[in-house]
Amino acid sequence: MSFSGGMDIRIFSDKGICAGLTQAPDLSDVRRKEMAEEAERTGGYLIRPCLTHGVRVLPITRGFLEGKTSYIEIEDCDGAVTDLENVTLTSTHGDCIPIYAADSARGVIGLAHAGWRGTADGIAAVLVLTMIQVYGCSPQDISVYIGPGIGRCHFEVSRDVAEEFIEKLPWCEDYIDEGAKPGKYMIDLKGINAELVKMFGVSDIEISPVCTVEDENCYSYRRDGTQKRMLAYIKK
Ligand SMILES: [Zn+2]
Numbered sequence: 536m537s538f539s540g541g542m543d544i545r546i547f548s549d550k551g552i553c554a555g556l557t558q559a560p561d562l563s564d565v566r567r568k569e570m571a572e573e574a575e576r577t578g579g580y581l582i583r584p585c586l587t588h589g590v591r592v593l594p595i596t597r598g599f600l601e602g603k604t605s606y607i608e609i610e611d612c613d614g615a616v617t618d619l620e621n622v623t624l625t626s627t628h629g630d631c632i633p634i635y636a637a638d639s640a641r642g643v644i645g646l647a648h649a650g651w652r653g654t655a656d657g658i659a660a661v662l663v664l665t666m667i668q669v670y671g672c673s674p675q676d677i678s679v680y681i682g683p684g685i686g687r688c689h690f691e692v693s694r695d696v697a698e699e700f701i702e703k704l705p706w707c708e709d710y711i712d713e714g715a716k717p718g719k720y721m722i723d724l725k726g727i728n729a730e731l732v733k734m735f736g737v738s739d740i741e742i743s744p745v746c747t748v749e750d751e752n753c754y755s756y757r758r759d760g761t762q763k764r765m766l767a768y769i770k771k
Contacts, residue, residue, distance in 0.1 A: 544743075546680045547769075550639050554646075554769035556628070556682055558752040563627040563766035570623050570768065575605040579621030579770075584612035586626060588652040592645070592661045594669045595622055613658055614647030616665045623770040629754040630747050632684035632724055633767035634659050636732075638666060640676040646769045649684075651696065654724045655703045659731040667735065674736030679729075682767060683753055686746030687712070687723035690757075694718055706730070 543555035557566050571581040582595055585608055592614035593599075600607075600619075609615070614634075615624045624646040626633060631650040637643070647653070647662040663679070666672040687710070697720035700707050707730070710723040725742050732740060747753035754763045 544683065544745075546635050546682065547637050547678065550637055550678070552637050552644060552769060552771050554635055554637070554644075555767075556633060557766045559754050559763070559765070561765075563764040566766045567625055570625070571606045574621065574623055577621060578605075579623065580605050580607060581623045581625060582615050582617075583608045583625055584615055584648070585610050586613055586648050587611050588650050589613050590653055590656045590658040590661050592616060592647060592658065592665045594665060595619065595624070613649075613653055614645065614662050616643060616645035616662065616670065618643045618670055620771055623768055625766055625768045627764035628682075628684065628747075628767055629756040629761060629764045630685040632728055633682035634662060634728055635680040635682060635767070635769055636662055636666060637678050637769070638670070638672040638676045639678075641670060641672050642771060643670045643672050644769050644771050646767060648767075649724065649728055651690070651692070651722065651724060654727050655700050657704075657731055659728040660735060663732050663735050663737055675738065677732075677737045678739040679732050679737055679741070681725045681728050681740065681742040683743045683745035683747055683750065684725060685748055685755070685757060687721050687726070688746055689748035690722050690724060691716070691719050692722055694720065696720070697722065700727070
């Protein structure tokens, strides 16, 4: 567990998987560089999706890694899945939701970055579908952790965003409340992401109660307008 800085929120530690989220004042770039150096030293790889708020989730296979250096940036990508050892999947977060997934039976791990666009477009579903269709995972073996991110309490949006959610995911009305201000709505991104993975048969789901806007151990774009980010990571 050489990644442990002592401050990380640890996820899936009962499954023998190294996964977590760094916390302030740790900076994502610094921690990712350390992890990339560790990967290089040990013949592994570090994956950095470049995060476009899209829904592309890339399977990291042996074929994909062939001929590549240990530090790999992937354009137009918001998530990754792998069954290979010593491949660290990463993403950066400052209110957007990290979605971690693991299938201990088949040894498959995944990580996705879900802001509001990715949530509305269903990246959580793409993550578990990639595990099911590409890696042959059974939904009942998949555990999902919806990590710290902006909560329903603080994710206030205008009517057009709320309408886009209803248009794309008509069932998500339950996850949208009218806000205190006229014309404003509060959206539960974590709840919608959990519902999206449930639809594909995943029932082992845990949702972090931490709202990044409220928690001082978190970087929050909405609270501070900061460019500082937390690093989500997972490795088997
Ligand atoms: Zn909040």
